[in-house]
Amino acid sequence: MNPIARQVTALLFSSPEPVSRADLCEAIGCAEPRLDDAVEELRARFAPQETGIVLREVAGGLTFSSDPEADDAVRRLLAKPRTPPLSQAQAECLSIVGYLQPVSRPEIARIRGVNSDSPVTTLEERGLIEERGRTQFGAILYRTTPLFQKLFGLESLKSLPDIKSFEPSAEDEQQLRDKLLKAGEQRVS
């Protein structure tokens, strides 16, 4: 491996957080194009099923993770319980914060139709969302954290799928409207 690629590897290995390309260039003292070449070399070297370590681009920077193929062994060694799955309530709240951020608790509750304090608190404890200011009425606003991007393998928030792709189709909408009206009419009888 060329010297810059080796330095990048050492930096990514040492840093607890993903490192941006700009910070890598600054620490190494090299120009961006040379860094890009080095990153390409790393990408091949630390590809899945190559060395046990894989290069990932998440949360606005580069970082290493262990290869998923070694997941079982890693868990046995670290006696690590599997990260608890997201509950449905947490996943819904996380989607709302992810797409509407910054967004307040009352707004989350309004969209879900249920009080959402408990899943919001849990997401905050899990480090997936954090406070970001307050509304004019003093309610805390939330946004997602860099850890969210890291755990969801997102390079940035722009890597989230377009929210439009989740919108019910015009057909679905029409069907829902028809059924809703029909439900209302049926109940008249």
Add this chain to the structure above:
Amino acid sequence: MNPIARQVTALLFSSPEPVSRADLCEAIGCAEPRLDDAVEELRARFAPQETGIVLREVAGGLTFSSDPEADDAVRRLLAKPRTPPLSQAQAECLSIVGYLQPVSRPEIARIRGVNSDSPVTTLEERGLIEERGRTQFGAILYRTTPLFQKLFGLESLKSLPDIKSFEPSAEDEQQLRDKLLKAGEQRVS
């Protein structure tokens, strides 16, 4: 690299501590001689000036470290002044401590309307606030540090922006404190 060598790499990468050969064998589920072969392969692969990561055999077992040839770059990256932007939660806690000091953790939580242990701990780690005695009930009291004044460019605590001009009813510190606690209670209810 062979599959066992890849697994060993993933394990050493993931573990914050050195790992003994016995623990590696157990986690991977392989016999010691096969592990020894894999370690030999790693020793060549992760030799100094090869990849930026080096394999080391220390008292507790095997571990990775960054290649000393990259020490200067690592230091430049990690020793960058630790003044990341303040989160909203941190800014609120810091302003409460700044204006009301000394102030206890439970009081900070009451004013903000949410548990504030995490931002308070981060502010303490970053050297912006420090402990200053305890209340009669044993809660730790906090005050700002000289580093806080330096990072905010304040000559003294008297140079904090004047709150009275925005909130005329907060004549003195006691009134400000009462108003804040009352606002905090209203937000929670």
Add this chain to the structure above:
Amino acid sequence: MTTVEQPWTLDLEVFEGPFDLLVTLILNEDVDLLEVHLAEIVLAYIERLEARGELDLEAATEFLILIAALLELKSRLMLPSDDEEGLGLEPAEAADELLARLLEYKKFRAASEWMHARFDAERPYSYRAAPLPPELRRVAFDAAEQAYEPARLADAMLGLLRTPPVVDTSHMTRITVSLERRLAVVRDLLASRDSFTFDDAVGADSDRMTQAVTLFALLELYKTGELVWRQRETFGPIEIMVPAES
């Protein structure tokens, strides 16, 4: 219209909140809404919350409101629209409003499925958990330069001094009927008479919310064995009695 012989069963475990339930209920092709007994769903839903150890009156109330919205929609459709007085929304508007909320919810529900899938796919990647040594977590005093604006502290302080406006809840009196109060009323009646009717329990000029909450109170007491009830004919009076000693 087909008759559904087999009562339709609803696996309530899979629902998150009333919108989720409603969307499913309304869109389920196999379900003839005429055959779905809303009261049973209410009961099953509340029981589920209770079984989970989270009988949160707030959540239960939200659910009742949603069911009430559906019933209200029905009742408004019964009325010629020009007869409506003092009602905030026209029936079509009421339907549109409910529809808009259901659609919005459905969108985030779909996004949450993506979140689940992504989270699971990413779980096998482990990142190194080696935190920075403490001495690198703060800037050295001598090297420190101004990095923050004091105005940030004043802004934060002013944010903390703001309070929410007092919310006008006069239009919400319908949902301030307390379950505890209705339970007490029913228990008093049980203590003083052998039997009484639902109309006795709600009072002569009760509103719909009082009726709904009283029904909920009766369901609770039925479940705990404090009362039994019967209705001899459809739409006839509901009689409530102290259970016979066994």
